Amino acid sequence: MAGEPQTDCLFCKIVSGDIPATIVRESDTTVAFRDINPQAPTHVLVIPKVHYPDAASLAAAEPQIAADVLREAGAVAADEKVDSTGYRIILNTGSGAGQTVFHAHAHVLGGRGLQWPPG
Numbered sequence: 001m002a003g004e005p006q007t008d009c010l011f012c013k014i015v016s017g018d019i020p021a022t023i024v025r026e027s028d029t030t031v032a033f034r035d036i037n038p039q040a041p042t043h044v045l046v047i048p049k050v051h052y053p054d055a056a057s058l059a060a061a062e063p064q065i066a067a068d069v070l071r072e073a074g075a076v077a078a079d080e081k082v083d084s085t086g087y088r089i090i091l092n093t094g095s096g097a098g099q100t101v102f103h104a105h106a107h108v109l110g111g112r113g114l115q116w117p118p119g
Contacts, residue, residue: 002061003050011103015049025076029068032076032108041111042080042087046073051103055091058104066104073106082110 005012013019014033021033024044035043048065052058059066070089077083087110092099 002052002057006051006103009051009103010101011047011105012051015047025072025079027068027072029065030072032072035107039107040109040114042077042082042109044076044080044108045105046076046108047103047105053102053104054093054099055104055106056093069104069106073108076108077110080108080110086110086114088114 005016010019014021015031021031023031023033025032025046029049030046031049032044032046035045046069048058048062048069050058050062050065052061055066055069058069073089074083077087080087087108090107090109091104092107
């Protein structure tokens with residue numbers, strides 16, 4: 001059922017503590033942790049504690065939690081001191097866009113020049 005933890009989801013297992021992660025922030029509704037394959041000096045993932053396969057389904061079902069993810073992404077940027085130099089928040093949707101874990105999540109990238117378009 002949407003919103004419920006999925007036993008086969010890597011990010012649900014991070015939320016439950018079954019898989020370790022380098023957590024940098026946590027709120028009542030979100031967890032933020034360092035990406036294990038960083039693409040920039042700052043690369044943190046912000047995930048909702050509830051399971052939805054992508055950002056659109058999260059926003060449709062639980063708009064306040066979707067807003068929490070974005071607010072926490074901004075807080076991560078401030079904590080990581082990239083808020084004044086610039087950062088990117090990326091929400092990939094679907095395998096064609098590079099989504100590999102089908103649990104909604106935002107990438108916070110910063111600490112180097114980020115050209116547009118990204119590729």
